[in-house]
Amino acid sequence: MDFEAYHKISWYPGHMLKAERELKEKLKLIDIAVILCDARAPLSSRNHQLETIFQNKAKLIILSKSDLADENQVAEWKHYFRAKGEGCISMHHKQQKILQKIPQLILDTATKYRKDVQGATTPLLRPIRAMIIGQPNVGKSSLINALIKKKRTQTGPRPGVTRHQQWVKLNDKLELMDTPGIMIPSIKTVETGLKLALIESLKDSIPGRDLLCEYLLHLTKQDIGLSLEHYRLKSIPQNAAEFIEEIGQKFGYLKQENEVIIDQASKRILQDYREGLIGKACIETAVHEDPE
Ligand SMILES: Nc1nc2c(ncn2[C@@H]2O[C@H](COP(=O)(O)OP(=O)(O)OP(=O)(O)O)[C@@H](O)[C@H]2O)c(=O)[nH]1
Ligand SMILES: [Mg+2]
Incomplete structure (x- = not known):
């Protein structure tokens, strides 16, 4: 397929710019960024630019919607990220076994970062606060609902459903913040744009x-x-x-x-x-x- 024959794709409406600004404003409150990427296209669905905001925070990558991807290929992707020193797991929103492990993994990752990187010597006397971030439609709100086993956040099969930040208390140890999906302002290649639209992180109407x-x-x-x-x-x-x-x-x-x-x-x-x-x-x- 001759990708050069098509115009580059982009989608960065005003609400995403606003959402990005609001993330920055809340940065001080949070301990860890949980980065959701679609397991079918983990690199294309990862917004590195957005992550620069979280330079000094603990991070955990979750490859979502693994039920739509091949198990062995997803295992390769986990290996890829871990080889770079990044914590990474995969899941889908009905995979109870993995979902049960996620809160502890978030807590452990944040606590380890506090100790090893920030040099903290005393335990935190408040819940760990995790911000769930990623591009549109990767399953951020669904993950939160699956973790708390209630429909507390709005979800839907199209990009741009969540428009506002929302705190959800999981238990006394962990609070999660749902955030609007934020697309990279300038998508590098035509093919990356097509991948993002195929997984519905971009609206069909764009390509x-x-x-x-x-x-x-x-x-x-x-x-x-x-x-x-x-x-x-x-x-x-x-x-x-x-x-x-x-x-x-x-x-x-x-x-x-x-x-x-x-x-x-x-x-x-x-x-x-x-x-x-x-x-x-x-x-x-x-x-x-x-x-x-
Ligand atoms: N097959 C499958 N579908 C999922 C999974 N997680 C979420 N979905 C579906 O994907 C769609 C998007 O999920 P949301 O949780 O709204 O995604 P989001 O990242 O919060 O999206 P925005 O708020 O638009 O940024 C919904 O139709 C979900 O039902 C999953 O693990 N597997
Ligand atoms: Mg959402």
């Missing part, structure tokens, strides 16, 4: 659904674990137009005269991908680097 279907089709040809088998098509579509046409005909997204309703058919394709029906895979590969 457009037909281009997203083109990219998805391209990914199914890359031997990463995505496949169109689910659709049982007679032949592999050559391009997005063919792909959308076939799906439209197959599932009956049709106007009069059997003309395919492109927007509905392409929406169905993207929804199927996002539900894992086109395969569970990471759409970027961890490149091994030995720790320095």
Whole structure:
């Protein structure tokens, strides 16, 4: 796929700038940044620029939505981050076994940082405060709800649901702050933008659904674990137009005269991908680097 043929993608509306400013204002209150990245695209969904705000804070990376990625590929990604000295685990919002361990892991990471980096010698006499940060739609609010086993924060299958900070008390030892998803202001490459839109961290309308279907089709040809088998098509579509046409005909997204309703058919394709029906895979590969 010739990515150079497309315009770079960006989405950094005013509410994100405001949210970033508000994070900075609350920085003094917090002990640890819990950084959520989508396990399918951990690098593309990581906002390094946002993290510069948390230079002097403990950090823990959580690779979210692991149910939509391949287990072995996610294990590679954990290895990748740990080799760089970063604490990292993976989870999905229904994985009780891992969810149970997360609060203690946050506490341990923050306490270790206080001791080892900040030189604290006395225990903290208040709860540890963790800020849950990341790009839009990576599952920040869902993680908080899963941890407290109540629907306290608003969640939804589109980017930009959380618009305000919200403290949630987990127990006497740990308080969590939900924050609005913040996109990197300038997305480096067209492909990174397409990955972010595919995992719905960016709105479909920014690249457009037909281009997203083109990219998805391209990914199914890359031997990463995505496949169109689910659709049982007679032949592999050559391009997005063919792909959308076939799906439209197959599932009956049709106007009069059997003309395919492109927007509905392409929406169905993207929804199927996002539900894992086109395969569970990471759409970027961890490149091994030995720790320095
Ligand atoms: N498959 C799957 N879906 C998840 C998981 N976690 C969250 N979701 C879904 O992803 C969507 C986004 O979740 P949110 O928790 O609202 O994401 P967020 O990071 O708070 O999003 P913003 O507030 O928009 O920044 C929702 O539809 C969730 O149901 C997960 O582990 N697996
Ligand atoms: Mg949210």
